[in-house]
Amino acid sequence: MRIDFTAGDAPLNRSDDLLYTLFVPAHARQALPCFDQPDLKGRWSVTVEHPAAWRAVANGAELERRELGTRTRVRFARTKPLATYLVSLAVGKFQLETAQRDRRTMRMFHRETDGAKLARNREALFDLHAQSLAFMERYTGIKYQFGKFDFVLIPAFPFGGMEHADDIHYRAESLLLEESATQRQLLSRARPIAHETAHMWFGDLVTMKWFDDVWTKEVFANFMASKIADPLFPELNHELQFFLDHHGDAYAVERSAGTNAIRQPLENLGAAGSLYKPIIYEKSPVVMRQLEALLGEELFREGLRGYLRRYSFGNTTWDCRG
Numbered sequence: 001m002r003i004d005f006t007a008g009d010a011p012l013n014r015s016d017d018l019l020y021t022l023f024v025p026a027h028a029r030q031a032l033p034c035f036d037q038p039d040l041k042g043r044w045s046v047t048v049e050h051p052a053a054w055r056a057v058a059n060g061a062e063l064e065r066r067e068l069g070t071r072t073r074v075r076f077a078r079t080k081p082l083a084t085y086l087v088s089l090a091v092g093k094f095q096l097e098t099a100q101r102d103r104r105t106m107r108m109f110h111r112e113t114d115g116a117k118l119a120r121n122r123e124a125l126f127d128l129h130a131q132s133l134a135f136m137e138r139y140t141g142i143k144y145q146f147g148k149f150d151f152v153l154i155p156a157f158p159f160g161g162m163e164h165a166d167d168i169h170y171r172a173e174s175l176l177l178e179e180s181a182t183q184r185q186l187l188s189r190a191r192p193i194a195h196e197t198a199h200m201w202f203g204d205l206v207t208m209k210w211f212d213d214v215w216t217k218e219v220f221a222n223f224m225a226s227k228i229a230d231p232l233f234p235e236l237n238h239e240l241q242f243f244l245d246h247h248g249d250a251y252a253v254e255r256s257a258g259t260n261a262i263r264q265p266l267e268n269l270g271a272a273g274s275l276y277k278p279i280i281y282e283k284s285p286v287v288m289r290q291l292e293a294l295l296g297e298e299l300f301r302e303g304l305r306g307y308l309r310r311y312s313f314g315n316t317t318w319d320c321r322g
Ligand SMILES: [Zn+2]
Pocket: 163, 195, 199, 217, 218, 221
């Protein structure tokens, strides 16, 4: 079937020389005909035409590039099964940096004009992604499943990062640090990189059936991010920081009559924002750690491995069995 349509502009973040999609949680339907349900995964084939001086990056490797005078047409490979909120495209005036890590080519698209700043951060950004990928493959026993690995630094990106499969988008300012960056700032850069990379398994490979379980992918990603990033900064007291970050705010709600379960029903996606309160942000990380402490690290990891293997490229809920 063929559908001709006029794309809505809202989730395309269009400016004079840059366009990037941001479909999370359910904005893909504003740009193309689809149902934004995370359990309706699709394989996406994207072709884009843009001014010749621009660059384009999407999920899926570049298959073919045709110069058409002042324009360029790029065709990308069909993706693995992806939920609509993970589909992405960034096109515009980008510079490209490429690096090899662990026999994998990684590409970084950016718009930084300060050469010294870029040079200062470049190796660390590739290293942190490579370390995160290596850890996740080791911990889960599952190889990275999305083929190529690109990330895009976008100035004033509304989130710290977004885990589009094999095309992670970041807020440029959070990754390109000043020379004077402290250990805490370096950790605050390493964690989101580990977090978004962990999402390639928790969220992208195995996806929640519906947004009432969106907390699981976030908690798993944070849980992995601590395991990956914290040991890189041994001089910081991570246990104390975790306690200060989460316990106080979690207990403040938990001790009140107004507390709620971590998993809350979500009838209407429009109300998704109402779920994000201290119980999800502060209590669920504590619960996840508690689970690991009760089961032991090894058994807990085995459970996660089974969960990822069983539901790869599929969807699941917190109540899943087996
Ligand atoms: Zn996340």
